[in-house]
Amino acid sequence: MDAAALDRLADSIHHAGRQLTLVITGGGTESIGWLLRVPGGSRSLLEAVVPYSSAALTNYLGAQPEQYCSEATSRVMAMAAFERARRLAPESATLLAAVGCTASLMSDRPKRGAHRAHVAWQTAGLTASASLELVKGARTRKEEERLVAELVLCAAAEGVGVPAPWDSLELVEQERIERRACRAPEEWQALLLGTRQTAREHDERHRSGLVVFPGAFHPRHTGHRQMAEVAERLTGQGAQHEISIANVDKPTLDYLEMEARQAQFGGDEPVWFTRAPRFIDKAKVFPGATFVVGADTIERIAALRYYDGDAAARDAAIGELAAAGARFLVFGRTVEGRFQGLADMSLPPALLSLCQEVPAEMFRQDISSTELRRRSADESDRN
Incomplete structure (x- = not known):
């Protein structure tokens, strides 16, 4: 020009x-x-x-x-x-x-x-x-x-x-x-602008007592699918996937990113987008929910570094989770060939009382979304 x-x-x-x-x-x-x-x-x-x-x-x-x-x-x-x-x-x-x-x-x-x-x-x-x-x-x-x-x-x-x-x-x-x-559809726009807290393609009216599988799903991998299947077998309910567009330590998701992540799920797999970055926020959006989480996630909920080292603040947050009826279905992890479950974690008793462990024989998966993205980036660089 x-x-x-x-x-x-x-x-x-x-x-x-x-x-x-x-x-x-x-x-x-x-x-x-x-x-x-x-x-x-x-x-x-x-x-x-x-x-x-x-x-x-x-x-x-x-x-x-x-x-x-x-x-x-x-x-x-x-x-x-x-x-x-x-x-x-x-x-x-x-x-x-x-x-x-x-x-x-x-x-x-x-x-x-x-x-x-x-x-x-x-x-x-x-x-x-x-x-x-x-x-x-x-x-x-x-x-x-x-x-x-x-x-x-x-x-x-x-x-x-x-x-x-x-x-x-x-x-x-x-x-x-x-x-x-x-x-973006209107509900996504309202979610981005903060005038609503949830957006789902189908019925949003029923948000109590759900089995909620929160995650970034970036990308969704075999381990995620297996976790959802095991959670459904153990609870007798369908798993509802939840992706928060706002995150504590990551940038807000844009509409192209939301579209791409939603496309990973089939039409019979409910996906909620929310503005609920913390589990306290999620528990308010989904009262009485059972949250499907991995060992790393449940340890982060207990970690004092997320509460500026204040144990009282951490315990108060756990109390809020309990008051909202939150429960956690916890999947263990394998470290150097050894499975680690709830007994291997240093969790406060109040948080431990909200947890149910998935038996090791029902699930073992060591792949991560971060590793998949790293492999994809390496492959792109080679090409």
Whole structure:
């Protein structure tokens, strides 16, 4: 795009009647300057942040991303920026847009990986992304930076609801922009904005006395399926899977991520999305529930580090769980070939009294979602 076209695009963003936050790392920062060189920036731009180092990006997100330059990380950045926008303009949630961009461009030393850019935009009703792998050697660093800045401005335009000139981007023959989007149903939007605490595809009225299997399911694996099957045999009830979009130590899930995680379950496997990151929150959402958990999870509930070392606070939290009628069906683990169950854990008696152990002969599974994601990332790097 020429300078006049970029000026017109920036002007249309300023006059869209929405407010915007940007977070950019690795490339594309020229977009900030372009927005501010056109009059009207104070009308549309709430904040622009450039956490350029790995440490700065980790600090901004509140957790270390699995990869610093990926489509998923651009979405996490956009969601973090959207939540920041909500804090800056709390009365304007439905009129906010956020853009996250992460890029790996030409450097002063050769790069083994591809030159690439991922940009995502988040609104109250939409998560979307655009990814571009640049042909190495086709441009100077300055030209790569300009192209990525134009990508960011197109994403910003999409976010605020004005036409984005994607076709005007000057790509070489082998380059293609890969785009994804998920427009959220109303109940997901309400969940993100905090006006409701649960969202389920089917009937939500009955939330008492359920068997609830909470987890990230990122991804769902054979161990998860086996745990659900065993829980159903032991309780005589169907397992209800629960995914909290808000987490204590992880970024909030976006709509594309919610869509992907829900797609792992069959139509006869109920999935609840909630805003219940802690078990105290889950127990309030699902009174009288039996929660299906692993040994690591039940130990975290008892760990004083989650209560700032305050045993009284920990015991009070366990008391709240008991008062809500919460129970725990606990699956043990195998460490160095030896099965560890409740008897091997140092749990407070009050918490132990809420637990039922799954017999070792009914379940042994040592795979983890974290390990599966690591293997997938390693395979991607090799390819």
